[in-house]
Amino acid sequence: MHEMSLAQDIVASVREHVGTERLRSVTKVRIEIGAASGVVSESLQFAFDAIIQNSSLSAATMESTIIPFVVHCYHCGKDSQNDGGYMLCSECDSSDVAIVSGAELILKQIELKEM
Amino acid sequence: MSIITIERKVLEKNDEVARKAREEFAKRRMLAINIVSSPGSGKTSILERMLEYFNDAVAVGVIEGDVQTDLDAQRIAKYDVPVVQVVTNGMCHLEAKFVYDSLSAFDGKDIRLLIIENVGNLVCPSNYDLGEEFKVVVLSTTEGDDKPLKYPAMFRNASVLLINKIDLLPYVNCNVDSMIKNALTVNPKLKIFQLSCTNVQGIAEWCGWLEKQLI
Numbered sequence: 001m002h003e004m005s006l007a008q009d010i011v012a013s014v015r016e017h018v019g020t021e022r023l024r025s026v027t028k029v030r031i032e033i034g035a036a037s038g039v040v041s042e043s044l045q046f047a048f049d050a051i052i053q054n055s056s057l058s059a060a061t062m063e064s065t066i067i068p069f070v071v072h073c074y075h076c077g078k079d080s081q082n083d084g085g086y087m088l089c090s091e092c093d094s095s096d097v098a099i100v101s102g103a104e105l106i107l108k109q110i111e112l113k114e115m
Numbered sequence: 116m117s118i119i120t121i122e123r124k125v126l127e128k129n130d131e132v133a134r135k136a137r138e139e140f141a142k143r144r145m146l147a148i149n150i151v152s153s154p155g156s157g158k159t160s161i162l163e164r165m166l167e168y169f170n171d172a173v174a175v176g177v178i179e180g181d182v183q184t185d186l187d188a189q190r191i192a193k194y195d196v197p198v199v200q201v202v203t204n205g206m207c208h209l210e211a212k213f214v215y216d217s218l219s220a221f222d223g224k225d226i227r228l229l230i231i232e233n234v235g236n237l238v239c240p241s242n243y244d245l246g247e248e249f250k251v252v253v254l255s256t257t258e259g260d261d262k263p264l265k266y267p268a269m270f271r272n273a274s275v276l277l278i279n280k281i282d283l284l285p286y287v288n289c290n291v292d293s294m295i296k297n298a299l300t301v302n303p304k305l306k307i308f309q310l311s312c313t314n315v316q317g318i319a320e321w322c323g324w325l326e327k328q329l330i
C-alpha cells in the first residue's frame with residue numbers, strides 16, 4: 001500500500017509549510033483525492049492518523065474530498081465525467097481527450113488555530 | 116484561525132526528481148521504459164527474452180526493483196549487461212530517486228535502452244513517474260481479462276500493454292479479445308502486443324517496435 005508513503009509525504013509537506021513552532025496549532029489538513037488516482041481514502045486516513053499519533057501534529061485531522069474524474073474532449077469540445085477513470089469522452093465516445101481533474105492527490109490547505 | 120493554501124500535488128517532490136532523471140536520459144540519449152505488472156505476470160521473463168533478442172545489437176541497461184532479494188538481478192546478470200538492483204525494503208513501488216541515484220552505474224557505458232522492472236504491484240507504481248519515456252504494463256492470460264477495468268490507473272498511465280503467456284490460452288479461461296477491448300476502454304491509445312516467453316511468440320514484434328523508438 002503506497003498510502004503510507006503518501007501520508008508521509010503529506011506530513012512532511014505540512015511540516016515544511018508550517019514550521020516546527022506552529023505544528024501544534026494545526027487543526028486541519030485538507031486534501032483532494034482524485035477519483036481515478038488509485039489512492040484509497042480510508043487507507044490514507046489510517047496511515048495519516050498512525051503517523052501523527054504522539055507527534056506535535058497529533059491534534060490535526062485530515063479532511064479529504066473526492067474529485068470526480070473529468071476529461072476534456074477535443075472532438076466535441078465537451079467536458080465529461082466517468083467514474084472508471086477511462087480516457088474516453090462520455091458524450092461522443094472519442095478517445096481524443098485530456099484529463100481535466102480526478103487523477104491526482106493534492107494537498108490543498110492547512111488550517112491553524114491562532115495561538 | 117488561519118489558513119495556508121498550498122494546492123500542490125503530494126507527489127511533487129517525486130515528479131521533480133523524475134524531471135531531472137528525464138533530462139539525464141535525454142542527455143545520454145537513453146530510452147528509459149518502466150515495466151509494471153502484478154507479481155508473476157512475467158516481467159523478468161520478458162526482460163530475459165528482450166536481452167536475448169537485442170543481444171549485442173542494442174546496448175541495454177537494467178534497473179531491477181524488488182521488495183526483497185536480488186534474485187531477479189541474478190537472473191539478468193547472466194546476460195552480461197549492466198544491472199542495478201534496487202531493494203525497496205517493503206515499499207510497494209519504485210520512486211524516481213531510486214532510478215536517479217542508480218544512473219551513475221551506467222556512466223561511460225553508452226546505454227541506448229534502459230529497462231526498469233518495477234516492483235510487482237498493479238496499483239501503486241502507477242502514481243510514480245520515474246522519468247521514463249513510457250510505462251509498459253504486462254498482463255498475463257492467467258490473470259483474467261477483466262483486470263484493465265479493475266486497475267484502470269495502471270492501464271491509463273501506460274503506453275504499451277504486453278499480453279503475456281499466450282501459450283497458456285488453451286488451458287485458461289481468458290478471452291484475449293475482451294482483455295484487449297477492456298484495455299482499450301480505459302486507454303484507447305494503448306499499443307498492444309501478445310507474447311509468450313516460453314515459445315518467444317511476439318517477442319520479435321515487440322522488440323522490433325521498441326527498437327524504432329530508440330533515440
Ligand SMILES: Nc1nc2c(ncn2[C@@H]2O[C@H](COP(=O)(O)OP(=O)(O)O)[C@@H](O)[C@H]2O)c(=O)[nH]1
Nearest residue numbers: 154155156157158159160235279280311312313
Ligand atoms: N507458460 C508461460 N509461463 C511464463 C511466461 N512468462 C513467464 N512465465 C512464468 O511465470 C512465472 C513468473 O515469471 P517472472 O518473469 O518471474 O514474473 P515477474 O514477477 O513479473 O517478474 C515464472 O515461473 C515464469 O517461468 C509465458 O509466456 N508462458
Ligand SMILES: [Mg+2]
Nearest residue numbers: 158159187232
Ligand atoms: Mg520479476
Ligand SMILES: [Zn+2]
Nearest residue numbers: 073076089092
Ligand atoms: Zn466528445
